[in-house]
Amino acid sequence: MKEQLKISMAFLGLLVGAGFATGLEVIQYFASFGINGLWGAVLAGVVMAVAGAVILQLGSYFLADEHKAVFRSITHPAVSWGLDIVVTLTLFCIGFVMLAGAGSNLEQQFGLPAWIGSLIMTVLVMVVGLLNVDKVSSIIGGLTPLLILAVLIGFAYTLFNLPDDFSAVSELATQAESPVSPWWLSAVNYNGLALLLGVSMSLVIGGNHVNMRDAGRGGLLGGVIYTILLILAVFTLLANIETVAGDDVPMLTLFNSMHPAMGYVMVFIIFAMIFNTAIGMFYALGRRVTPSRPSWYTPVFLALCAAGYAVSFIGFDTLMTYVYPVLGYLGMAMVVFLVGWWIYARRRLTEESGHRDTIRDLTEQREDDDADFSSDDESELSDELEESDADSDALAEQVTSEVTGEDDGEDAGDTDPGEKERE
Template sequence: MVKEILRVAFAVVGVIVGAGFASGQEIIQYYVGFGIPGLWAVVISAIVMSLITMIILQLASYFRASEHGEVFDHVSHPIFSKVLDIGVIVTLFSTGFVMFAGGGANLEQQWGLPVWVGALLTVVLVVCAGLLDVHKVTTVIGSITPFIIAFIVLASLYVVFFVDHAPVAELDRTAREIGSPLPHWTVAAVNYVGFNLMVAVSMAIVIGGTMFNPRVAGRGGFLGGLLFTGLLAVSAVTLFLAIDTVGDDELPMLSLIDSIHPVLGQIMAVVVYGMIFNTALGMFYALGKRLSAGRPQLFFPIYLATVLVGFGLSFFGFTTLVGYVYPVLGYLGLVLIAVMIVAWVRRYRYIASESDRRLRLVDFWRAGREDEFRTESHGSNLSADQIRAGIDES
């Protein structure tokens, strides 16, 4: 059970933490740019993100969902469901092809490779990973997470213990001069959570849907939320303390690592590229699952087609489009948060009893107690075939 919880938690972090977070650029724009009040915004984001990731994975497990539309249809009005569905699909696709562009830019900046080479390499890796089943994809996404945790903690320790800091008031003034594109730190906190939720919800539901027991899925989601927000807090404090030296850099966290040792900077560049790959894989895999809903045999052809279209679009300038679309998706994410919280509160007792029932069903099945298994399964929200499939997977 502990291994499953950790696997899911790392995968959740891997889906949420993109290149913008890993590089430190998002942290400065959404938090550090507000100075000291921006650090309070981290607390708001931490509470909301931890709870909502737990809720999403529990609901996904409860309904044994294979794509986000199955959960949306169960928990919201048809109109809301359709709006959220379209919003998530747009988020998946737009974020996915931006990651291809990011992969090309990353390798160009670090090693001087042509942009198309880095983008094409990202596409090839994403296509190959799409041949794996969802359990292996979850493992792949989660496998890169420990590296980004290690590097962010390393950068934090270095800044705290080996770098001379300016007075806090001066750091606060410098941070505010850099500023943020958002109007207020409270708006930034909720918009950041909303957008990240729109990015992560689809793949999180795919991951949660593979978990037979909602309680285990919820614990994995909650731990994943805590790990993410822990990284967020450490990154925000670290970049605030170093804002006078890296505030104007395109990749501030990479600059900090590079200042420790150039070799570590090169390794960090690879880790950032890994996070780009993680995000691209999570976006297109979840998109393929959604578009092939009810037609699982068409998953890979649809997945391949969307990846190739995204690769083509990555060569065009979409910066302005993303600048308008992403904040809107962030606010739409707040609607999604409200819908998910209401749905979970209404179903909490059912989810808890269903979790206990599924534990008993596993015990009855493995003990060969067919009569008791058959009787217990009648009270479940799953069919007998779904129960057997879930037990086999677990």
């Protein structure tokens, strides 16, 4: 259960990034439809829970260290190439937009020049991105409870300050522009966008866990928590639409209306969520660009971060209004491919999960000095590794690493002996 919770927090951290934390996406994609926006949140949550379980489990099944190998295995080469291009470009585009957003966030609250806030975020991303994937996902998951706490505080405040006429509030909310309509299509489009942004790092997180059951349940749990948070956020912003309407950072406005000190707290939380999104984008991008040469990761990753900072002053509004809906539709298509293949290969996935359970049990027995590990057990372990769909050497090393609690490397640039070349 501990591993499942860890996975769910990391997955959730990728989903509830800067757009969710600021509240801008929540208003545009959900609250702008009034009461129907709440139904949209429910629909989006159901899709996210299913897709989360599928994506994390597929990452585990393929022991993914980047997204291209997974796409290539489940779709036609032309489709795989198209998805790879879209996801790779999206990683970089959203990555530098997050750097710009960090600058704007600190500028709005503290008056710092935007380039300073962006530089601070870039340095943080560079430092954390040199850690291995397990540490990166732990940091992403560790920051996520901050947003959960913020949403709960906002929701509690709203319950004690409900509007007198909710129908009037709902009508006012519909005056906000939404990039996609009607409400149900907006909800699904938002799903596609969020998953397109998070799929690459989600596959990597799943690939860092051999237990496919834990990975799938972690994704499902993350989706369920996401659903609850989304519903609470939509309700909170909808009920306070008179206060936050027209603002670029609605959540910050709401917290400032509670008390100035709360605004400073929310600035930190938003900055942390921007960091979550930025590190998820650049880390996954660095992994994608260097799959066959892991030793090149560090210089390539740092160069990508520097390039992202250099172009981080491109406007966010244009991206939100015109590019996000297109990415959302592409993300929807990607989810259909992933879920479709998961359904098609369900029996195969179940068998593989059984092999890995046996491999882990035998490995734990072998590594336990107090347990008997006979030649028959050794032979059975060898047979199970051969029958597994995964590369036997890579699987054996990863299982051993999990059982013994050893890291796969001190930083992301280390070349892991069992890391497969997937080019």
